[in-house]
Amino acid sequence: MEKIVLKNVVKIFGDSPKKALHMLQEGDSIAEISKKTGNVVGVADVSFSVNEGEIVVVMGLSGSGKSTLVRCINRLFEPTSGGIYVDGQDVCALGTKELREFRRRKFGMVFQHFALFPHRKVVDNVEFGLEIQGVDKDQRREKAEKSLEMVGLKGWGEKYPGELSGGMQQRVGLARALALDPDILLMDEAFSALDPLIRRDMQDELINLQHTMQKTIVFISHDLDEALKLGDRLVILKDGAVEQIGTSEEILTKPATEYVRKFVEEVDITKVLTAETIMKKSEDVAYLGSDGPQTALRKMKKNAISSLFVVNRDHTLAGILFVDDVRRLADQGETDLEKAMRKDIKTVSADTPAHELFPIMQDISYPVAVVNEQNKLKGVIVKGLLFSAIAERGGE
Numbered sequence: 400m401e402k403i404v405l406k407n408v409v410k411i412f413g414d415s416p417k418k419a420l421h422m423l424q425e426g427d428s429i430a431e432i433s434k435k436t437g438n439v440v441g442v443a444d445v446s447f448s449v450n451e452g453e454i455v456v457v458m459g460l461s462g463s464g465k466s467t468l469v470r471c472i473n474r475l476f477e478p479t480s481g482g483i484y485v486d487g488q489d490v491c492a493l494g495t496k497e498l499r500e501f502r503r504r505k506f507g508m509v510f511q512h513f514a515l516f517p518h519r520k521v522v523d524n525v526e527f528g529l530e531i532q533g534v535d536k537d538q539r540r541e542k543a544e545k546s547l548e549m550v551g552l553k554g555w556g557e558k559y560p561g562e563l564s565g566g567m568q569q570r571v572g573l574a575r576a577l578a579l580d581p582d583i584l585l586m587d588e589a590f591s592a593l594d595p596l597i598r599r600d601m602q603d604e605l606i607n608l609q610h611t612m613q614k615t616i617v618f619i620s621h622d623l624d625e626a627l628k629l630g631d632r633l634v635i636l637k638d639g640a641v642e643q644i645g646t647s648e649e650i651l652t653k654p655a656t657e658y659v660r661k662f663v664e665e666v667d668i669t670k671v672l673t674a675e676t677i678m679k680k681s682e683d684v685a686y687l688g689s690d691g692p693q694t695a696l697r698k699m700k701k702n703a704i705s706s707l708f709v710v711n712r713d714h715t716l717a718g719i720l721f722v723d724d725v726r727r728l729a730d731q732g733e734t735d736l737e738k739a740m741r742k743d744i745k746t747v748s749a750d751t752p753a754h755e756l757f758p759i760m761q762d763i764s765y766p767v768a769v770v771n772e773q774n775k776l777k778g779v780i781v782k783g784l785l786f787s788a789i790a791e792r793g794g795e
């Protein structure tokens with residue numbers, strides 16, 4: 400379901416936006432518009448939507464219009480033209496009071512600079528939004544404690560912000576937004592001021608939180624690695640306009656413009672490619688209980704492979720067979736495949752990144768099985784597949 404819809408949003412700063420807008424519609428460049436009218440085009444005709452529960456990362460260099468765009472979504476900035484719809488509601492049609500109420504109910508914002516009150520305890524900072532809403536003291540405290548726990552700061556409520564590290568202060572900022580339990584989080588460079596290691600922690604934390612929270616998140620970042628890691632989809636902005644919208648994989652493998660291609664050139668492809676995109680889906684398997692050694696041997700011969708995964712009737716993974724073991728079994732006149740099967744095998748999930756597959760594949764002499772949460776076999780990765788998938792996409 401579409402949660403946020405942006406239609407041809409334009410934001411122009413200056414005292415003759417009408418004239419500038421007209422020039423923009425005529426196809427004049429924003430540099431030209433600025434030179435001729437003195438107006439600054441912050442956002443130049445942006446359209447996209449964000450689905451419920453999705454993380455969309457708006458990404459672009461400094462000055463590309465990211466902050467302006469995100470502020471247009473909840474009308475902290477008044478768009479010059481275009482439409483913004485949240486849950487089907489035309490945000491631009493709301494009156495001042497309605498807008499304030501709408502913002503409070505729907506949106507949480509987290510900025511790069513945490514803007515905590517230094518003289519209020521951490522828990523009081525987290526309670527701030529609830530206090531404004533007139534929520535009573537006990538309920539406020541309960542919600543604040545809960546959201547502090549969510550961001551990993553249980554027990555820190557009685558401290559003052561100055562006693563916390565930068566990373567922890569940013570968590571307080573996040574907790575403050577979460578305490579209001581908004582449907583939508585607008586996060587503008589929320590992690591950009593943090594040290595790289597802490598930043599990665601926060602990214603992991605957000606991904607974990609999102610599994611349970613299922614918020615709709617618009618995350619602003621100028622860092623491509625961060626965007627690729629967090630975004631279900633990315634919106635790449637240049638000069639206030641969209642260069643490309645797509646999943647990480649689409650952006651990396653099918654850059655829409657020369658600009659995007661240059662942008663993604665430096666990316667380490669092994670961090671983005673996942674087991675799911677590399678694996679072979681239709682590998683022959685042996686069925687436990689119905690297949691015997693001869694069938695297993697035939698399947699291996701047919702596929703020119705020296706090992707074969709074994710699944711139960713419901714397609715859950717049971718183990719693996721090696722050709723020598725199966726031959727021995729057959730020679731002994733045995734029919735029960737399970738006697739030759741090895742059960743202790745390494746598996747990965749569909750979202751395992753390629754760079755984590757290398758060390759795993761180094762350690763084992765058989766292919767890696769990709770399984771889902773129910774341990775059902777979804778695909779198989781052999782070394783050759785891993786290397787060719789990476790080479791194909793321009794990695795080393």
Ligand SMILES: Nc1ncnc2c1ncn2[C@@H]1O[C@H](COP(=O)(O)OP(=O)(O)O)[C@@H](O)[C@H]1O
Nearest residue numbers: 412439440441460461462463464465466467468
């Ligand atoms: N309040 C403002 N008044 C005038 N120009 C602004 C204002 N805010 C942003 N801009 C201009 O709009 C453009 C986009 O800025 P911004 O949205 O802050 O970019 P980003 O967040 O991608 O770095 C820039 O040229 C910036 O100078």
Ligand SMILES: [Mg+2]
Nearest residue numbers: 465466467588
């Ligand atoms: Mg910005």
